[in-house]
Amino acid sequence: METILSNAERAEVIINALPYIRNYHKKIIVIKYGGNAMVNDELKMQVMEDISLLRLIGVKVVLVHGGGPEINDLMDRLGKKAEFVDGLRVTDKETVDIVQMVLAGKVNKTLVNLLESKGGRAIGISGLDGHLIEAATKDPRLGYVGEIVRIHIQPVLDLLEKGYIPVICSVGGDKYGNTYNINGDTAAARIAAALNAERLIMMTDIAGVLRDKDDPSSLIPEIDLEMAARLREEGVISGGMIPKVDCCIDAINLGVRQVVIMDGTKPHSILMELLTNEGAGTLVKKGEA
Numbered sequence: 578m579e580t581i582l583s584n585a586e587r588a589e590v591i592i593n594a595l596p597y598i599r600n601y602h603k604k605i606i607v608i609k610y611g612g613n614a615m616v617n618d619e620l621k622m623q624v625m626e627d628i629s630l631l632r633l634i635g636v637k638v639v640l641v642h643g644g645g646p647e648i649n650d651l652m653d654r655l656g657k658k659a660e661f662v663d664g665l666r667v668t669d670k671e672t673v674d675i676v677q678m679v680l681a682g683k684v685n686k687t688l689v690n691l692l693e694s695k696g697g698r699a700i701g702i703s704g705l706d707g708h709l710i711e712a713a714t715k716d717p718r719l720g721y722v723g724e725i726v727r728i729h730i731q732p733v734l735d736l737l738e739k740g741y742i743p744v745i746c747s748v749g750g751d752k753y754g755n756t757y758n759i760n761g762d763t764a765a766a767r768i769a770a771a772l773n774a775e776r777l778i779m780m781t782d783i784a785g786v787l788r789d790k791d792d793p794s795s796l797i798p799e800i801d802l803e804m805a806a807r808l809r810e811e812g813v814i815s816g817g818m819i820p821k822v823d824c825c826i827d828a829i830n831l832g833v834r835q836v837v838i839m840d841g842t843k844p845h846s847i848l849m850e851l852l853t854n855e856g857a858g859t860l861v862k863k864g865e866a
Contacts, residue, residue: 593853598852601851602636604775605638605769605774606774606776606777606851607640607641607777608641608765608847609641609643609765610624610642610643611643611645612643612646612761615646621688624841625688625691625692626695629695629742631848632697633697640699640745642684643746643747644679644746652672652675657672666719666722668722669720670720672720673756674756677756680746680748685702685746686701698740702744703746704747705756707731710725710764711726711728711750711751711752712749712751722758725767730768745764747759747763747764766827766831769828770827770828770832770833776851778839778847783818783840784796784839784840785797785838785858786838790816796859798860800861800862805822835861836861840858843857
């Protein structure tokens with residue numbers, strides 16, 4: 578049943594959010610919106626509402642997105658079989674063309690359109706635009722899978738200065754004109770570091786770091802770098818969570834103040850994280866948790 582708030586209760590909600598609004602006003606927040614969190618159109622619309630609201634209250638938001646499931650879907654429809662080396666996808670020339678088409682085309686422009694429909698002024702770019710993400714071959718066996726060499730952040734700063742929400746997809750390029758598929762979490766971490774962002778939010782389809790991967794109630798709300806290393810040794814941080822936490826640690830070591838891993842499939846999770854005292858997901862920070 579929908580909860581109906583009185584006018585006084587609505588005013589109280591806004592007043593309670595004021596300290597958090599003040600804390601993030603004119604600060605840069607980078608949001609990584611993973612493809613696994615884009616579970617349906619209604620949820621995507623709510624995420625875009627949250628981002629538009631943050632921009633309207635003076636938060637400088639940068640959205641970095643993935644789109645793995647949509648890439649897989651198009652590859653299946655084209656009859657393109659995936660190949661793997663040591664668990665990593667081999668990206669040949671045809672595959673990187675598919676990646677660029679899906680990420681820089683369909684997904685990027687869909688998110689821009691949704692933001693605009695919710696009152697946000699957004700411009701979509703890829704890591705190729707303005708040579709934003711300079712990349713090189715990560716491993717010759719993997720083909721066009723890229724490793725980030727350098728972030729040229731000025732195009733993003735220019736968009737923020739003009740009041741736009743930059744929407745960035747994670748493809749990069751080299752000086753020879755080659756295009757590379759870049760890990761979205763890595764791209765978000767490096768972009769957040771280049772911006773000296775106040776916070777990086779990693780939206781995925783899991784609650785955060787769990788003591789028991791099968792029990793969402795075992796969420797660990799905060800960890801510092803020392804605790805992260807210990808949890809990894811204990812096997813609590815394992816599997817796909819290892820590279821995600823590693824990206825968080827890299828971002829912090831490069832200057833991002835705090836990073837959050839959270840379940841982006843929960844409605845309005847961004848607002849709960851930034852504008853309430855309980856937050857959402859697992860907060861990773863440099864100092865003592």
